[in-house]
Amino acid sequence: TKVNWYPPKIPNRFNQCTIKVRMVQWPPFVINVPNGSWSGPPRSSRGIEISLLDLVAEFANVRMFYHHDQVPDNWGNVYGNGTITGNLKYLYQEIDDIAIGAYAISMKRCLVFDAVSYHKHEKLIFYVPFQTLNSKLTSLGEIMGFGALVLTLFLYLVVTTMSWLVSRHDYTHYQKFDTCAFETYQILLGLSVSLQPRSTKVRFFIAMLIIYSFYVVTAYQTLLTSTLANASTKQEISTIEDILD
DSSP states (O other): OOOOSSOOSSOSOOTTEEEEEEEOOBTTTBOSOOTTEEOOSOOGGGOHHHHHHHHHHHHHTEEEEEEEOSSTTOOOOBOTTSOBOHHHHHHHTTSOSEEESSOOOOHHHHTTSOOOOSSSSSSOOOOOOOOEEOOSGGGGGGTSSHHHHHHHHHHHHHHHHHHHHTOTTSOHHHHSHHHHHHHHHHHHTTOOOSSOOOSHHHHHHHHHHHHHHHHHHHHHHHHHHHHHHTOOEEOOOOSHHHHHO
């Protein structure tokens, strides 16, 4: 009953033992760590993996000796014929104790080395917050909002009905309500029509619709172009709570 079932798995009795760490300068894992430097208090400015090893050194009472190869970015690899190159070769020959610098776990490497993943993926991936376009597209509703839409529909129905009623001496195209409505709808969209009205009364109402359509289309396109050309950005991250979220 007096047995401790959960003793400390890592005893604090290593007496400042030196552990050789061969590194590859590769932010954000290893950031500007001088060659031949030693571990110290954990600092985030030296990189993720350096900070983790500094924490281990402080906890286990050891000293990490950080050094790198003369060949830059000399990670090395394990090949199918058994050849080992780069920093992994020093690790295989037990010249070094640990190799760091954004190493990925592979099947061939696991047959030779012990790999400890400190993240659920092969590498710890950093994301930056995206910036949302804070454009003025919402102001487009001022033109084609509910009120403008009702006004346009009302004017379209009035012009179509009046053009149809006064089209006794015009083309048969305008004397039928369905074809007359199709023509006026094309004019409302700013499109060309196949038959231009020839009677003065029909031309009067069609001219009203052309003028209205011209101003609406011009204002809409002008505001749309101005909005797309003057988009701004909105800051997404401003507090620590935003980062945690």
